[in-house]
Amino acid sequence: AQKVTQAQTEISVVEKEDVTLDCVYETRDTTYYLFWYKQPPSGELVFLIRRNSFDEQNEISGRYSWNFQKSTSSFNFTITASQVVDSAVYFCALSEASNAGGTSYGKLTFGQGTILTVHP
Amino acid sequence: DAGVIQSPRHEVTEMGQEVTLRCKPISGHNSLFWYRQTMMRGLELLIYFNNNVPIDDSGMPEDRFSAKMPNASFSTLKIQPSEPRDSAVYFCASSRRGPSNYGYTFGSGTRLTVV
Helix, strand or coil: EEECCCCCCEEEEECCCCEEEEEEEEEECEEEEEEEEEECCCCCCCCEEEEECCCCCEEECCCCEEEEEHCEEEEEEEEEECCCHHHHEEEEEEEEEEEECCCCEEEECCCCCCCEEEEC | CCCEEEEEEEEEEEECEEEEEEEEEECCCCCEEEEECCCCCCEEEEEECCCCEEEECCCCCCCCCEEEEECCEEEEEEECCHHHCCCCCEEEEEEEEEECCCEEEEEECEEEEEE
């Protein structure tokens, strides 16, 4: 069974601080996908990144960066120079590759989420 | 593209009433997922479909819940009879796996309150 653990329930930082959100996953699949989603106070789920299990390159997008390490089954997310607008709940999620064919995903399993509050 | 469209956005109903939530996935997506979000249980998968066929409904809490996908452009989640513990935000998501498609697109959700 798949499992995603976000051990940090809540994080509080002051604006301009760097913050790292931890994510550890469990799966028996050899092909899988990892995601981060942001849920702002308005409630929608906003996609941030997808990473394939065979691609361990770290990625940077503006103030966001992701560190994927298969050896430790971790997919951590760092926000550099945090801003008040970054305040949200952040979810890490894991998806298996569906057996239904190359064009389908399997189910997406979410972690419990980390509430990030950035104070001015 | 209009994205995944869910209706209604908000629903308030009395205990015992039937509730139907609706979802229109993104055209061309071949998988559809229903999730429920609560404070206690977080985001949990209820059921998902591939090519309109239900693949895994193990997350459906009980027989009061049912979901259908009669065609590629429409799905419903029905609760009959509804109970106060069904109060939650229900999300629909659709996806099509491919090198250029990042994955799952979520609708704005339906906030259900059962009184």
